[in-house]
Amino acid sequence: MKNTCIHLDRKWLMAICLLIGLAFPGFAQKITVHGYVDDETGEPLIGATVMEKGTTNGTATDIDGNFTLSVEPKATLVVSYVGYDPLEVPVDGKTELKITMKENATMLAETVVIGYGTVKKTDATGSVSVVKPSEIEAGLATSAQDLLVGASPGVVVTTNGGSPQGDASILIRGGASLAASNEPLIVIDGVPMERGSVKGSSNPLSLVSPENVESMTILKSASATAIYGSRASNGVIIITTKKGKSGRPQVNFAANMYINTPRNYMDMMTGDRFADFVTNYYGADSSQAQALGINGVNYNTDWQKEVLRTSVSSDYNLSVGGTLGWLPYRVAVGYTNNNGVIRTSKMDRATVGINLNPSFFDNNLKINANIKGAYISNRYNGDGLGGAVSFNPTLPVYMPGGNHYNNYLTYMENGTLADMNTPEGRPNTLMALNPVSLINDYSSTSKVYQSVGNIQFDYTLPFLPELKANLNLGYEYNHGECWNYNYPFSPAAWKDGHYVAGSDSPVYDGYASKGKENQERYNLLLDFFLNYNKDFEAISSSLDVTAGYSWQKFRDKQHNFSWVNAPGQSFDGYMRSPVWYGSTPYQLVSFFGRVNYGFKDRYLVTFTLRGDATSRFSKEHRWGVFPAVALAWRAIEEPFMESVRGVMSDLKLRLDYGQTGQQDLGVYFPYIPAYNVSNDLNSRYPVGGNDQFIVTPGWYNADLKWETTTTYNVGLDFGFLNNRITGSIDWYLRKTKDLLTYANFPAGSNLSNMGNLNLGDLENYGIEFNLMTRPVVTNDFQWTSSVNVAWNKNKVTRLADGADTSTGGIGNGVNVMKHQEGFPAYSYWVYEQVYNADGTPMEGVYVDRNGDGEITDADKYLYHSKDPAVTINWQNTFNYKNWDFGIVLRASIGNWLYNANEMNNAFISSTSAAPLSNLLDNVYLWNMTRDTAVRSSDYFVRNASFLRCDNISVGYTWPGLFNDLLRLRLYGAVQNPFVITKYKGLDPEVGSGIDSNVYPRPITFTIGIVAQF
Secondary structure, eight states: OOHHHHHHHHHHHHHHHHHHHHHHHHHHHOEEEEEEEEEEESSSSSTEEEETSSSSOOEOTTSSSEEEEETTOOOOOEEEOBBBEEEEEEOTTTTTTEEEOOOOOHHHTEEEETTTEEEGGGHHHHHHHEOOOHHHHHHOOOSSGGGGGTTTTEEEEOOOOOOOOOEEEESSHHHOOOOOSSSOHHHHHHEEOOOSSSOOOGGGGGGOOGGGGGEEEEOOOOHHGGGGGGGOOOOOOEEOOOOSSSOOOOEEEEEEEEEEOOOOOBBBBBHHHHHHHHHHOTTTTTTHHSSSBBBBBBBOOOOOHHHHEEEEEEEEEEEEEEETTEEEEEEEEEEEEEEOOTTTTTTHHHHHEEEOEEEEEETTTEEEEEEEEEEEEEEEEETHHHHHHHHHHSSOSSTTOOOOTBOOOBBBSSSOOOTSSSSSSSOOTTTOOOHHHHHTTTEEEEEEEEEEEEEEEEEEOOTOTTEEEEEEEEEEEEEEEEEEOOOOHHHHHSSOOOTTTOOSOBBBBOOOOOEEEEEEEEEEEEEEEEEEEEEEGGGGGEEEEEEEEEEEEEEEEEEEEEEOOTTTTTTTTTTOOOOOOEEEEEEEEEEEEEEEEEEEETTEEEEEEEEEEHHHHHHHHHHOEEEEEEEEEGGGGGGGGGTTTTTTTEEEEEEEEEEEEOOOOOSSTSOOOOOOOOGGGGGGGEETTOOOOOOOOOOTTOOOEEEEEEEEEEEEEEEETTTTEEEEEEEEEEEEEEEEEEEETTTTTSSSSEEEOOEEEEEEEEEEEHHHEEEOOOOSSSEEEEEEEEEEHHHHHHHEETOOEEEOSSSTTOEEEEEEEEOOEEEEEEBBBBOTTOOOOEEEEEEEEEEETSSSSSOOOOEEEESSEEEEEEEEEEEETEEEEEEEEEEEEEEEEHHHHHHHBGGGGOOOSSSSSSSBBSOBBBBOOOOOOHHHHHGGEEEEOEEEEEEEEEEEEEEEEEHTEEEEEEEEEEEEEOOOSSSSOOOOTTTTSSSSSHHHHHHHHEEEEEOOO
């Protein structure tokens, strides 16, 4: 046996030696190539990729442009670098190679979509940011607005918590208005969308699936936005969707599954802890202690967990694009099912988009036709979340033994808990309803139909190819239906009374009630402009001139009605209440022009002028004229910069000034005395016999005029090491005059004491910084890091005398915010709380700031603001071979919140009622009464600065499966995994500045697949 083993070992040894011998000649033939890579100016290219063709053998050039690589003598090297045409270089046995790369003409001419045209990125004179979503960014977003979060300095996107409907507020460089809209203009494939949303929808961005976004251009400075005039005082976001490409059809499919779970809960007392508190505070024999639990049994109900859940959501997107004969096309469909973390809340959305872009007459006529549609079905979460925070935790969800109210634990008028023996009646209207019943037995739903489309004709004149004519015809249509329905015999149905025909008092019978709201909005668009673009080489100049006309018409129609299933009546089994109906149109007419002039590719001038007319203002104030001028100097092209071009690759200085307007009040004819039908005797007066009355008009102001924002901007763009480091820094000042707001009229000047007027001035000034770097670039590993920082200061600089501008309502007529000259807009207007020696706030004790011996509104002061002073976003992506890892961190510094949730649940006095109606289980218990002074205490204004991890992702890509027929990517991610903050509420990010019943942002785990055929 031993000899046999030796014999076998020798056989294996001989086989191994033979294999080594056969392979050795191959190893012996390898040579070491030393190379140098530069560009046409002789500057070394740092981090250029050098690969042996057909293998994974490769390297990258060092800081001097040198590389060393061991290859076959007959190998071919593939050299690539961002912004340059790739090269294939035969080795042919050489050991020394010098490789010169040419800049990619397409990259050099990379264009940025701006209003009514495009401009080369290098020639942009205004402050413009471009967002091009990656696969992972599109996969993690459920709406196009999610792609904007942290994407550009000065752009603050605050989503409506974790609501599946996905609404959000977007601010660019701070708010420029007080009562008019602060939202930017959104333009989708050339169609300016109406601000706001139809009932049941979030905003126009819900029309566009993130997977179908080609780019999003953010116009910030006046030079960039002025071409849109009256629509652009808050910036412009231009969305360009993907189009069909020439060649064989390409199929793209993406699927994502999301698991959403609540990130945290309000820190409230448990049932046991609450029972101990009530017993110890009031005594074991007190009426309060006797009201704990049911029949002597105390429960431990976590009401927040009863109304919250872990949910599963998904979305799917499929697109097909290519060329069908002479017709380039792209068709995309998508479906999103987003289930919220509040029980029953959800959103289902189906989208479709068709893009056709054929050319005719030797490409002189180019047509771009787009149509997008969406159907959205929503179910909202009712009012259960707010009640879940405060409802008595010693009570169960369902009444043991059942009752007439769908078995939900319910308080009756006499303060008892309803059971099966309770006579039918109504629940106590002063007592809180069971939070779970408000979720399960209440249906608030909506259906939304949306569509936007346009057809654009771009014609180049054959006899003057420098001149183009462009006609754009577009539309936007939105139809929303909202239904609110209390289930029969639910506690809410019993609580809400209704009037039966012939009765003088409401009937409480538990019958279901229905309410319906319909809204239809549309706008029509006609744009026409001429564009002349020519290079004059003899004088080293370029000229780009645009002049045009724009017309847009808007209409908003609404009607509301409701039913109850009262006996003896019939309307599909329901009685219908009177209908409210309204229809409000308005129009905009504009003339615009822009001139871009360049000299020697380094001295650039842009002049823009737009005149707008709106039907919202009277003839005397209807027209507004908005000019802008910008200068840019591409210093990098100067001869004296030649010596530093090896290190510096870009340097451009920008200066611009301009004006934009604002007329979007949300009111259509505020200058006209509008007469409304009313049954209120106080709002009409007699004009003759036979009960003839005329209704008094509401507020109006014939002197309303344009709100105008003037912006100054200084910017610097830079790049180093062949743009491995690029960035920009901007300083801006925005001054808004003739602020449109809703405030008191001077006494005797109007039939109403409140209305819209121009009452003051506001300014924003700040600094934005953006930096993109590629710190590590090797063949196998690349690290890309980008950071943007924005600082903004907001201040009201003038207000009309006597203008009452308090805002920020928290209920019962109490406002906790105010606009005041010399302070930021939306500053908190509160009393200064007094504390005892151990830091506990003293009940009802405030600083008498004016020293008159009384605590009145005159003692309130302005204390911080809701808007952040500094926002920071830091994004890192690491690629190792086919693996990728990403992390995004976002910070907001200097934003403050009024914690209304805590205020509403911080009073021991609320536990003193007997029988108990609402035993509050709040961790912040200090003995107060709920009066106005308490509600307006600065104790509840909290620092809400935060650092949030937006997402962490990891993925793997197979670039060429099945002979390059399939590109496949799998990835996983977690969104909102942690937030670092001192704020004690559910979430520190609340756009309104008042934390009240906000939908909690969940932690979301995502698994996704992207396939390209």
